[in-house]
Amino acid sequence: MSEKEYRKDPPVASNAILNGLISGYYKEIMDAKNEKKTVCWEYQFQIAFLYAFENTIPVNFQLLTPPVENYARVAEYVEGKWELPKDLCSEVKAQIGHTLMPSLSKFKIPEPDYLITNHAACIQSPKSFDFLADYWNKEHYFMDNPIPQENPSASATEDHIEYVSMQFEQLIYEIEQKYHTPFNRKHFLKIIEGTLQLLVIYNEVLKINKYNPASIDGMDTLRFLLPLTTLNIAREYTKIMQLYIFLYNEIFERYLNNEKNGKKKEKCRLYWDAHLVPYKVNFLKNTLAKYGASIILNSAYVATCPYTREKEFLFDYPLTLEQVKNKFRQSTLFQNNQELLNYESLPTSELLARINAFTSGPKESLEKRCEKVKNIIEDFSIDAVIMNLDQNCRFFSLRQRQLQDYLVNELAIPTLVIQVDSLDNRQFSPAQFSTRIEAFLENIT
Numbered sequence: 001m002s003e004k005e006y007r008k009d010p011p012v013a014s015n016a017i018l019n020g021l022i023s024g025y026y027k028e029i030m031d032a033k034n035e036k037k038t039v040c041w042e043y044q045f046q047i048a049f050l051y052a053f054e055n056t057i058p059v060n061f062q063l064l065t066p067p068v069e070n071y072a073r074v075a076e077y078v079e080g081k082w083e084l085p086k087d088l089c090s091e092v093k094a095q096i097g098h099t100l101m102p103s104l105s106k107f108k109i110p111e112p113d114y115l116i117t118n119h120a121a122c123i124q125s126p127k128s129f130d131f132l133a134d135y136w137n138k139e140h141y142f143m144d145n146p147i148p149q150e151n152p153s154a155s156a157t158e159d160h161i162e163y164v165s166m167q168f169e170q171l172i173y174e175i176e177q178k179y180h181t182p183f184n185r186k187h188f189l190k191i192i193e194g195t196l197q198l199l200v201i202y203n204e205v206l207k208i209n210k211y212n213p214a215s216i217d218g219m220d221t222l223r224f225l226l227p228l229t230t231l232n233i234a235r236e237y238t239k240i241m242q243l244y245i246f247l248y249n250e251i252f253e254r255y256l257n258n259e260k261n262g263k264k265k266e267k268c269r270l271y272w273d274a275h276l277v278p279y280k281v282n283f284l285k286n287t288l289a290k291y292g293a294s295i296i297l298n299s300a301y302v303a304t305c306p307y308t309r310e311k312e313f314l315f316d317y318p319l320t321l322e323q324v325k326n327k328f329r330q331s332t333l334f335q336n337n338q339e340l341l342n343y344e345s346l347p348t349s350e351l352l353a354r355i356n357a358f359t360s361g362p363k364e365s366l367e368k369r370c371e372k373v374k375n376i377i378e379d380f381s382i383d384a385v386i387m388n389l390d391q392n393c394r395f396f397s398l399r400q401r402q403l404q405d406y407l408v409n410e411l412a413i414p415t416l417v418i419q420v421d422s423l424d425n426r427q428f429s430p431a432q433f434s435t436r437i438e439a440f441l442e443n444i445t
């Protein structure tokens, strides 16, 4: 069997639909000032919260990071022009440069009316937003959200909920007053319900990769989370739902074809921990294919979505909207979060605080993180792990060394640790990277 047969290219049709949706979002951002919308630059804030303010368009920073090939120029420009906090990570530096360097932007990002960050996840973003708020002379709202390390899930302590809830109450009041953008609770609830339905389908898409050979590369699945983190789900619900249904069917068809044609199974199934190396994606895909290996899942998914363990498919193929509506309440994801969804009775600020506590990411306790990774390794039949100890990113590298010890000593799973800056390729050594990846794959396949 050739290398080509092991390579999993992105699903073409679904990608085209996704690109269309994201272009629509860019266009909306560019037209925002003409349409007299309030522009809010956000980082790691709940997009549902921001879209609930009427006539507001959130500009999501993850999406506005410069294309990889422009990174070095952006970084040099920023470093040469401003004195920035020394410990700023590449991502944040790139975002500052990208927003302030119009000649390299993919499009003209409108000036913000206000900026907003959440401390729930990464500590770097508030730093860059402070800088940008000063630059534009605009307000920077900052949510202090110290998720309890030992209990980061929906069961966060009541003190924590109360603390965050008070901040939400204040934020809603200030934003409504200052920008004349009333908060629409109905719209907000619609986004939450829609997001959960879409997450159920997304989980089902990933579930297909539990079968060997995998139907989709774990590097490609990540892109399909974009609609959930950037788009107005209440308004775009039908289109995003169509996209997810399409994606599910496209991937499921690959699985059926693999079964029918007795496609050779992967020799090695990998889990990638922390940031990918976007400027080496093609090299990775080709090299993995050469060794009959696949990246099945990436930890960014684990940080973003709740993980459920079942293997049986929830839906019948082909998936239809009717099935989603009828069966989504039977999913483990829904069942596990019923308490959270019992929102009708909760005041808006408390509901927001409870949903916020749900975002755990690498801040969760080491035990929880290890348990989750162990379950994934079992459920997806993972043979080896590649861990990118991106020291530039303190968020994802949090507790990675302990996780590495656990993988090697407790689970005895082959683990390769690389140290690559996921954006700044100025110090990157392609030869060293290739040699280490190839040697590792050679060893384990």
Ligand code: SF4
Binding pocket: 089, 090, 091, 092, 122, 123, 124, 125, 392, 393, 394, 395, 396
């Ligand atoms: S997640 Fe990592 S790379 Fe991204 S902004 Fe935070 S520290 Fe920087």
